[in-house]
Amino acid sequence: MIKCYSWPTPNGIKIHIMLEECSLNYKVYGIDITKGDQFKKSFLKISPNNKMPAIVDEEGPNKKPISIFESGAILMYLAEKTGKFLPKLKREKYKVVQWLMFQMGGVGPMLGQSNFFHHYCPEKIPYAINRYKNEVGRIYNVLDKQLKGNKYLTGNNYTIADIAVWPWIIPYYQGQKIENFRNLYSWYKIINERTAVKKGLNVLSKRQKPGKEIKMNKAAKERLYGNIQRDAGKMKVY
Numbered sequence: 334m335i336k337c338y339s340w341p342t343p344n345g346i347k348i349h350i351m352l353e354e355c356s357l358n359y360k361v362y363g364i365d366i367t368k369g370d371q372f373k374k375s376f377l378k379i380s381p382n383n384k385m386p387a388i389v390d391e392e393g394p395n396k397k398p399i400s401i402f403e404s405g406a407i408l409m410y411l412a413e414k415t416g417k418f419l420p421k422l423k424r425e426k427y428k429v430v431q432w433l434m435f436q437m438g439g440v441g442p443m444l445g446q447s448n449f450f451h452h453y454c455p456e457k458i459p460y461a462i463n464r465y466k467n468e469v470g471r472i473y474n475v476l477d478k479q480l481k482g483n484k485y486l487t488g489n490n491y492t493i494a495d496i497a498v499w500p501w502i503i504p505y506y507q508g509q510k511i512e513n514f515r516n517l518y519s520w521y522k523i524i525n526e527r528t529a530v531k532k533g534l535n536v537l538s539k540r541q542k543p544g545k546e547i548k549m550n551k552a553a554k555e556r557l558y559g560n561i562q563r564d565a566g567k568m569k570v571y
């Protein structure tokens with residue numbers, strides 16, 4: 334069984350979708366990041382960066398438990414465990430890995446900042462809002478170009494690169510109109526129809542609806558963006 338420590342944000346949703354796509358036996362433990370679950374010692378032991386998602390696979394390599402944090406690493410692990418959504422041949426595999434890394438290093442961090450300055454920053458800072466909106470537009474154009482003539486990000490096959498990027502494109506996280514990016518929009522709609530995607534979007538959705546603003550009081554904002562975050566790296570793990 335795989336224990337999945339998560340919350341329905343884009344980084345969590347990608348793991349929920351992957352677990353469903355691979356029909357894996359899993360149990361979800363909600364890590365409510367607005368309440369500070371990410372700072373609990375038991376969680377920091379498996380995710381020292383105080384961020385979800387993380388997994389523990391009780392039947393890891395050599396039948397021994399393994400814990401993994403960072404959603405890209407989790408997707409690669411699950412793909413290799415099941416033999417799904419990541420080609421084995423090196424040339425094809427690294428096509429997928431490069432788009433997965435593009436999501437981890439570009440799509441996630443930039444759309445995350447855009448989301449922050451649009452929705453959660455206590456001050457309205459036009460320069461920051463505009464800078465990240467432009468960056469989201471640039472990234473959307475890169476994806477849109479890549480999808481021209483390609484059903485999925487790396488060609489004809491649906492892979493962990495699509496699974497990683499898709500939840501970030503859910504309208505609301507953007508600050509851009511997805512309809513203006515034709516290829517990206519049709520790719521978005523195709524993936525939206527997958528049964529596993531629908532099931533993945535349901536995970537923990539009673540506690541936080543995917544694609545909807547996360548309700549945060551002052552204490553929650555302090556936990557996510559304030560001094561608690563500044564000091565979190567010094568927290569004792571063991």
Ligand SMILES: N[C@@H](CCC(=O)N[C@@H](CS)C(=O)NCC(=O)O)C(=O)O
Nearest residue numbers: 342344366371383384385386403404
């Ligand atoms: N690069 C990480 C990012 C994970 C991440 O940013 N998680 C956020 C929610 S989407 C989180 O747990 N935030 C809690 C915190 O910063 O304390 C991954 O892809 O797993």
